Amino acid sequence: MQTRYDVIVVGAGHAGCEAAHAAARLGCRTLLLTIDLDKLAHMSCNPSIGGPAKGHLVREIDALGGLMGRITDRSAIQIRLLNESKGPAVQSLRAQCDKRLYARLMKETLERVPNLDLRQAMVERIAPPNADTQCFTVTTHTGWRYLAPAVILTTGTFLRGRAITGEAMWGAGRAGEAPAMALSEDLAALGFPLVRLKTGTPPRLAAATIDFSLTELQPGSDTPLSFGHYYPELGETIPPPEYHGPPAPIYPHPQLDGWRPQLPCYQVHTTPEFHAIIRENLHRAPLFSGIIEGVGPRYCPSIEDKIVRFADKERHGLFLEPEGWTTSEVYVQGCNTSLPEDVQWAMLRSIPALRNVELMRIGYAIEYDAVATGEITADMQTHRLRGLFFAGQINGTTGYEEAAAQGLMAGINAAHYVQGKPPVVLGRAEAYIGVLIDDLTTKEIREPYRMFTSRA
Ligand SMILES: Cc1cc2nc3c(=O)[nH]c(=O)nc-3n(C[C@H](O)[C@H](O)[C@H](O)COP(=O)(O)OP(=O)(O)OC[C@H]3O[C@@H](n4cnc5c(N)ncnc54)[C@H](O)[C@@H]3O)c2cc1C
Missing domain, CATH: 2.40.30.260 (Elongation Factor Tu (Ef-tu); domain 3)
Structure with missing residues (x-):
């Protein structure tokens, strides 16, 4: 069985949700595939959005029509301006969110976006376009195949993920969730160099x-x-934090x-x-x-x-x-x-x-697989396979905001690629998002990359 879309997004973390939203809003028939629809935009670690430099990214995402800022406003249980005694360049908003509410609001929002289908499935294989289809083929764990000229991979910490506590080790994309084991093989077979990165979370x-x-x-x-x-x-009014009693x-x-x-x-x-x-x-x-x-x-x-x-x-x-x-x-x-x-x-x-x-x-x-730096261009598309985009932790970054910013730009550019329009690239002097993507495309990243104001 095959189903055809304009853009397929694999993974509904912070990158995937923004990517799917952007592509669909730009008029592309878009499919968002993810392992667990109840974990959409799940905050794997700290239930907080913003902070130094990250807060700047969120406001840019918002200015470009993305979702992270608005959903944070509606799910924030606490919000503060950090570095109030310092200069405006380093002052930044930081919100503590209701983790479940954030995920629920993101799902409710995406479910209402025209042109966007949400499906729960583990993607096991990705094949490049051939002469017949002219499309990428994405195959799920049940053997169902989806076709699209543009695919955005936003697999986060799930590629060959392994969780570790003391002497105990188990395969996991996050605690309690299965890792994506097969996709790394296809990426390696397509010539993408993979690196092993690590992050951690507290009790x-x-x-x-x-x-x-x-x-x-x-x-x-x-x-x-x-x-x-x-x-x-x-x-428009600023929504008050949603109150649950x-x-x-x-x-x-x-x-x-x-x-x-x-x-x-x-x-x-x-x-x-x-x-x-x-x-x-x-x-x-x-x-x-x-x-x-x-x-x-x-x-x-x-x-x-x-x-x-x-x-x-x-x-x-x-x-x-x-x-x-x-x-x-x-x-x-x-x-x-x-x-x-x-x-x-x-x-x-x-x-x-x-x-x-x-x-x-x-x-x-x-621990998880990420793609080594130098594989994507400034529009988030891979050098090796035009039409294939990477966004988020798979590019070696860490952080929800960094992921969302990349997802947004990948979604916009995947839509433009399909529609034959020129790519949208923000320069270093224009936006923190520009700094982030420029660093990812021009510098060797040896450790999980996060945004700092000093990188600008
Ligand atoms: C344990 C842990 C600790 C962390 N600690 C920090 C921290 O301290 N600070 C910080 O800034 N960041 C931290 N992070 C990272 C933060 O969670 C990520 O940077 C951010 O969530 C990345 O967003 P993403 O969209 O790239 O990926 P994720 O949010 O990981 O989302 C990936 C999505 O892809 C889906 N997926 C994966 N593979 C497939 C597949 N084959 N088929 C279908 N769907 C698939 C998953 O189900 C998931 O929805 C931590 C993450 C983890 C897991």
């Missing part, structure tokens, strides 16, 4: 087991802030007086005992024992890496960030780790506010 804690009275409060902004550009003259009583805090729509975050610090537990268990850390082969981001080190690299530092700040209004899971910002599970429990319980904490999910590292 998630049960809010009811945290003593919030021993934490420092990090409130959101009192001023209404938003990523989206809204036009009051057209009747009063915050659960698991978030009481002495400094909070009654109900407020934004949820606060909290800060705690590591202790000498925390550092000692990690040092005693370094021989069991996959990062140091040689189990992890992929290259990780230097600027986003795991907590074990920080303890080793900054041995003279007596404590590190950790932020406790709620994952949403309707869940009691709390993300521990600053505590990425792949240490064994028993070590994760022990180190966190050495922090006074976390003496009785329960871990709902453990931290882990993930």
Whole structure:
């Protein structure tokens, strides 16, 4: 069975959703294929959007008609302007989102876009155009084949993904999700050089087991802030954060007086005992024992890496960030780790506010295949196969915003390719998106790439 489209997008992460939306809105009959439709635009790690340089990308995505800013505004449980005391170039918005709500709103939005079909399927094979079809053929795990002159691959951390915690290793695109094993073979057979990269995520804690009275409060902004550009003259208003009833009583805090729509975050610090537990268990850390082969981001080190690299530092700040209004899971910002599970429990319980904490999910590292730099041109299309586009983590980047920005540009350019229009390329001097894509196409990327204002 075969079905024909103008543009096929493989993967519905942050890159894939923007790509499919852009291509469909530009008039292309578009198909978005993804392993799990309930995990669309899922935030694999921190449920937060924006921050230095990343916030700039989101506003550019919004200015170009993308979705990330608007969906963040509607799902933000807290929003703040960072670096307020510094110059405007480095001030940036950062929102803490309700993770489930963000994914739900993205799905609801995409379901309503004309020209766009959403299908749940694992893509196993990709074949280049032949004389008969003049189209790429994408084959799913059930053998169903889809054809299109343009295909955008946005497979994130799923290509030959392997999750690692301590001595335990298992095949995964993310915790609890199957990896995409077959597609890497086809990419390699088509001549694309693959590299192995790595990233990590911290444990998630049960809010009811945290003593919030021993934490420092990090409130959101009192001023209404938003990523989206809204036009009051057209009747548009900044949407207030969607409200799901009063915050659960698991978030009481002495400094909070009654109900407020934004949820606060909290800060705690590591202790000498925390550092000692990690040092005693370094021989069991996959990062140091040689189990992890992929290259990780230097600027986003795991907590074990920080303890080793900054041995003279007596404590590190950790932020406790709620994952949403309707869940009691709390993300521990600053505590990425792949240490064994028993070590994760022990180190966190050495922090006074976390003496009785329960871990709902453990931290882990993930290794995956990405395509080496130099394979795409400034319009996100590959040199080797015209009509094939890559966007997001597959290009060696890390971060939702970096992925969304690339997805948007790949979607626009795939549509233009199919319609015979010239590519849309933003220059370094025009946009942070231009800087990002220029770096990806002209520089060798040796570690997962994230955006900084200093790259401009
Ligand atoms: C454990 C972990 C920790 C992370 N930590 C950080 C961090 O600290 N900081 C940071 O900035 N970023 C972090 N990230 C990275 C961040 O999640 C990604 O940068 C971002 O989500 C990339 O977006 P993407 O669209 O490229 O891919 P993803 O969001 O990974 O989405 C990929 C999509 O492709 C689909 N897919 C994959 N293969 C196939 C296939 N063969 N067929 C059909 N569908 C397919 C998947 O189902 C998924 O929907 C982390 C990711 C993970 C997994």
